[in-house]
Amino acid sequence: MNWIEVRVHTSQEAEEAVADFLLSEGAGGTATWDSAVLDTDWDTPFGEMFALAEEDYPDKGIWLAGYFSEAIYDEALLKRIEMKAQGLKEFGLDPGPVTIVTQTMSEESWANAWKVYYKPVRVTKRLTVKPVWEDYTSSPGEQIIELDPGMAFGTGTHPTTTLSMKLLENEVSTGTSVVDVGCGSGILAVAAAKLGATEVLALDLDPVAVEQAKANVALNHSENQVRVKQNDLLNGVERTVDVVVANILAEIILRFVPDLPRVLKQGGTFIASGIIQQKEEQVVQALVDAGYQVVERLQEGDWVAIAARS
Template sequence: MKWSEISIHTTNEAVEPISNILHEAGASGVVIEDPEELLKEREQQFGEIYQLNPGDYPEEGVMIKAYLPLNSFIQETVDEIKEAINSLVSYDIDLGHNKVTINEVNEEEWASAWKKYYNPVKISEKFTIVPTWEDYEKVSTDELIIELDPGMAFGTGTHPTTVMCIQALEDTVKSGDRIIDVGTGSGVLSIAAALLGASGVRAYDLDEVAVKTAIENAKLNQVDSLITVKQNNLLHDVNEPADVIVANILAEIILLFVEDAYKLVKPGGLFITSGIIQQKKQTVKDALLQAGFEIVETLTMEDWVSFIAKRP
């Protein structure tokens, strides 16, 4: 199947309204190529995405790309998109170059195009995330490599929430620990725990695609004998205790099973939570304290928060 790649060269100011126009035209998502990403200084030592290719970005302005099925109506759709974009001028929105181009793209190329933005990333003192299609050699003997193909599941391992979880696991997991990973996604946290010496990891996710992806990634990293992946709704019907429970999910979801986590984690054990935006920080903290946890450490990265909580 062929797709039409629609590219609009515009300004930062116009990104949101043009993205909305593309969504209304039938695009399920957009790619935003902003050269400011090449100049951005990141405060954190770890977690930054590097090796960005300047050739993938416009010299000025912003490039917005969307993909629509190539059919007999595509030109009419493109004309409607152009008309809608031009109408933004009446709202005093600067459109910049406002140049629209169209290219044909094969489905195979479209499905893998995102891979060029995903490169090896050192995210902690020990861990480096390496996509399966990249060649990478260890920089030091104690470096731990996680090979990952996120497929359709959430979790490339480079998002701040994941980075903080892995850093927390690196600081807390001891050899022989039993781990529960709630909302495992691509399985990256389970793999990290196994590589750190955990004797067993139970990974749960409600999404069957995530379960399949996590199983494949565990095999890829040769830790599948230590990780059991199952489809499950949070900690429902889970009875076996754990030394560490880790959950990189939205704050609203964490609030649903704080008490279950307290019951399952062993005395002296830890509950590592992430995926929490700053506005939800106090709400999650209060829920952890109310359940009986003590806050051992609070981690922050960009606009995200992670807690390491301990059951006394």
């Protein structure tokens, strides 16, 4: 079977949003070529495990590719993708050029394309993200999160994800209970389990994301700790937990902040990521209005993540 690669030239800040709607349109996976990596001073040996060809990358921003089977690909799909990308302006995100190009790839070429750019990365002091086909020996205390790009898990190295994982590492220990709102592929739920959480409820409204999260939880043998459920934010969640984490757009975070005190235990921690710097003040004010104070703040580029407590 052949696959159609649909490449969108977009901005770094729009990466997760564009990847999300490529997957919702039926992409079998996504891949990113980020121009920023060409200037990155890698602080781990993994960044030097493969050579980067400058011609593969745009001058600015990123190429974000979705891979669609020939059975579902048509011109209407391209128009929907362009409309959704341009619509990100309504959420305060710069979608960049939104140039779209396509090419046909064989099954073998698609599979090999994943593996060329996908290597183990030490994301935090204790968490390393690793593709399933790579051999890797962990050091004492290091927890490995196994990923399979064929499941559209992504590399787990986008700033909003790494910032979330760093804050989780500070807040999660043995016995912690966690709710992951808008879990997407489930990487943060798996990370929480690897850090010692005994109860993790992973929630997402998108049924495709729910299935991906379930697959990745199983891949990491975390089924006893993580339960994945289709759900709209915190609606209907009756339990109280130690940590609530959300790596989603600031506009969505603002919608459920008033509901946090019902779910988050007194003294518990809310971790919010996916916040573009221009929206930070709004999120912080909403948390203050709900009775929370920011206790930790991390930033990478234009992305901000915060931890707040009552």
